[in-house]
Amino acid sequence: CGRNRNILDQTYSLVEHSLYMAPTDAQIATELGFQLVLQDKLQDAVKRYTDAMKLKEINMPALTGKIQAEILLGQLEDAEQQLELLKEMQEFIGTSAVREHPLYHLIKARALKKMGKSSEAIATLKVAIALPGVRRGNTGRATLVSANVSVSDSVSVYLELAAAQHSNGEQDEAAKVMQDAIHEFAGMPEETRITIANVDLALIQDDVDTAFSMLRSILPEQPYYIEAQKKLAQIYLHKQKDQRLYISCYMYVKDRDGSLTRPEKAIEVYEQVLKKNPHDGHLVRKIGQALVKTHHYTKAIHYFETALKIGGQDFLCHDLAELLLKLRLFEKAKKVLRKALEHDFKNDLATMMNDVKCLMLLAKICTKTNEVEEALSAYSKAYDLQKRLLKRLMLEQTDIIPAQNQLAASICTEIAHLCMDRQEYDKAAHYYKEGLGFVENDPKMMADLMFKKQEYEHATFYYRRLLERSPGQPNEALKHFNKARKDSDWGQSSIYNMIQICLNPDNEIIGSNLFETQDEDFRNSEESTKKKETDQLAVTTADKLLKEYHPQTQEEQEQRTLLQNSCLMATNDRSKVEKALEVFTEMASIKKDHIPSLLAIAQACMILKLIPRARNQLKRITKINWNLKEAEEFEKSWLLLADIYIKAGKYDLATELLKRCLQYNQSCCKAYEYLGFIMEKEQSYMDAVTNYKLAWTCSNEANPAIGYKLAFNYMKAKMYMHAIDICHKVLKNHPTYPKIQKEVFEKARASLKQ
Known part of the structure; x- marks a missing residue:
């Protein structure tokens, strides 16, 4: 990957995650080093390699990796000690044919070279080359495998020898070693x-043409391509004095090695290059984008405006307008976009695509400034132009059609939203359908369309698909409902939901005490008192909100009665x-199979310890067909009966019953928690982990009680690293959460050290 920072970060994360999943795997631990x-x-x-050596009695790769890292750090005494250990290990595990490993000599030579002992390093490397497995010889790859010497290590021995001879003034010998290497490893990665090492020898002899020829023969898909490009850039700059080619090569390398992903570094790189080519609009764009990331907005605007004055850089108008929009300079942004769109129709794809972007941005700004007519006009023009563009792409550039669709x-969606705001429902439906012609399986559009058509069950299906992709954050709900509380359209609905949250902020199973009893064990007397005070305050708040709830229909009146008596129950x-x-019993007698009142009866009975009566009400609910309108009450009923x-x-x-809950709601945290509890009781700890992990995920890793149970079962399953990781997460957000420190964290850590 040419040591691209982004790629290295990703590969490191993958290996780190692998070690998390298999903490005792010596090979993965070594790879992390x-x-x-x-x-x-x-x-x-060095630390990681040391850890990896503890996981396996004889871990050659970890030991050699540690030695090489110590050499690079200049810790030569430590490296020499490890070399002796390596030699002892080789003697211990060696066969009758191989008493020493080439890696021992390779690493020893590097240490000698670092100490300035070139002659001794050369002698050591010559011994290494003569060892079985380094030269392919007549037996080819089989020799490499049998001697447990990788091709990479064998090549390293050759290159190290040639470099040592070169630095020692033995040019002819170095050239001969390189020729041998080319012969030995021809056709291998x-x-x-x-080839790259040979380029250095060619440049020493001032043979630039040969160096060019060798570097250009290395293709992008081949290993070490970036290294080749770096050398090529240096030749352009120092040998040929060609700044244009140097810039092109330099920018490519910087982009591939990840330098340009760090804004401050990117700005520095781009500005250096821009001095050599001040009319490059694409460089201006990159500088502007990097300046925006570092919040240097004024400087970014200056770059964009200066480039636009030069001319021929119209594609920068969108970037400038987007920045002005970010700064809420709406009029300036609209002026930039309108000017950019003042041209006769141009048939080239780049201009058409840029115009669509500018029209969409103009429409977005006009929507913010309440210029709805102009917004609709801009969107309509963008849509017409986009359709023409798609026809062209079918003939000229099919690979980008999905993105353009x-x-x-x-x-279409944006036009439909504006039409909805204007109560032009038929027109909105028309554009929703138009949009579906481009992306017929888009869940968001399908959900919106079904909701507008009042086909709620179908809408729910598509919304559920969206939620599976991106779980919500219910803790934010109360804040947003409060904002809508005085709204004429949504106020009553918001108050209803606020009361529900106040009465049951943690969405517990009312009437159940299975988990509540467990959680009580974790609380000290002060915390228990505080919780009771908080619960009492919540009920008082619900009572106050209830006075603002004014039902307009019979159904809303029933809801108010349920809420009012739920407040009594919550005390x-x-x-x-x-x-x-x-009251609940009377409601149930008036309205047959009324799920909310039947559930409320069961909850009240559970609080009053009338368990058989509660169970009968809940069993009655299990025989009623599920419906979307009362889905939440069905789920709570099934969970409470499962609890019993x-x-x-x-x-x-x-x-x-729990599986029935998950059939209708795949993010039912309580169902997973109950299943985890059952598995734990049956001492099936891995199954318990699976379910508690799902509950932990569905709770957005916010419920410390679930976190504790997950960590505990990880520990019982002897997955100590996982247990420790969960403990860290719980303690980070709940530093005083009881028992987890001693009951899980310290025990898991002690077990890990054994």
Whole structure:
């Protein structure tokens, strides 16, 4: 990857995650050390290699990696000690044919070279080359395998010898070694390394043409291509004095090695290059984008405006207008865009695509400034132009059609939204359907269209698909409902939801005490008192909000009655709960199979310890067909009945109900938590982990009780690193959360050290 920072970060993350999944795998632990070497984090690499050596009695790759890292750090005494250990290990594991490994000599030679002992290094490398497995000889690849010597290590021995001879003034000998290497490794991936090393020898002899020829023979898909491009850039600059070619090569290398992904570094690189080519609009764009990332907005605007004055850089208008929009300079942004669009129709693809972008941005700004007519006009022009563009692409550039189809659909969606705001519903539906012609399987558009057509079950299906891709954040709900509380259209609905949240902020199963009893064990008396005070305050708040809830329909009146008595039930005062139960019972007798009132009866009975009566009400609900309108009440009923079955030890019946919950709601956190509890009780710890992990994910890793249970079961399953990781996450957000430190974290860490 040419040591591209972005790619190295990704490969490191992959290896790190692999080690997390398999913490005792010595090979993965060793690879993590190598990844750190690639990132030049040598001290960290030494630590990782040391850890990897502890996981396997004889770990040659880890030991050799540690030695090489120590040499690069200049820790030569430490490296020499490890070399002796390497030699002892080689004697211990060697066969009758191989008493020493070439890597031993290679690393020893590097240490000698670092100490200025070139002659001794050369002698050591000559011994290495003579060892079995380094030369391919007549047996080819089989020799390499049998001696456990990689092709890369064999090539390293040759190159190290040639470099040592070269630095020692033995030019002819170095050239001969390089020729031998070319012959030995022709047609193998490492051949590219030898070619690049040969370039250095050619340049020493001032043979630039040969150097060029060798470097240009290395293709982008070949290993070490970036290294070749770096050498090519230096030849352009120092040998041929060609700044244009140097810039092109230099920018390519910087882009590939990840330098340009760090804004401050990118600005420095771009400005250096721009001095050599001040009329390059694409460079101006890159500088402007980097300046925006570092919040240097005024300087970015200056760059864009200066480039536009030069002319021929119209594509920068969109970038400038986007920045002005970000700074809320709407009039300036619109002026830039209108000027950019003042030209006769141009038939080239680049101009058409740029015009569509400018029209969409203009429409977006006009929407923000309440210029709806101009916004609709701009979107309509963008849509017409996009359709013409798509026809052209079918003949000229088919590979970008999917992305452009998505853009056409988004234009249709924006027009439909504006039409909805103007209550032009038929027109909105028309554009939704137009959009679906471009992306017929888009869940968001399908959900919006189904909702507008009042086909709620179909809309729910598509919204659920979206939620599976991106789970929501329910903790933000109360804040947003409060903002909508005084709204004429949405106010009553917002108040209803706020009351529900106040009465049950953690979305617990009302009437259940299975988990609540467990959680109580984790609280000290002060925390328990504080929780009771918080619950009491929440009920008081719900009562106050209830006074703002003014039902307009019979259904809303029923909701108010349920809420009012739910407030009584939430006090846990026996007389008040009994009063609420009477009201719920009366409601259920008036309206047959009314799920909310049947559930409320069961919840009140559970609080009053009338378990058989509660169970009968809940079993009655299980026989009623599920419907979307009362989906939440069905789920709560099934969960509460499962809770009763679990406490009675009827795990099979409970599991059946929990699976029914997940059939209709795949992000039902409580269902996964209950399943995890069942598996834990059955001492099936890995299955418990699977379910608790899903519950932890569905709770956005915010519920410390679930985090504790997951960490505990990881520990019971002897997955100590995972247990420790979860403990860290819980303690980071809940530093005083009891028991997890001693019960899990310290025990898991102690087990890991054994």
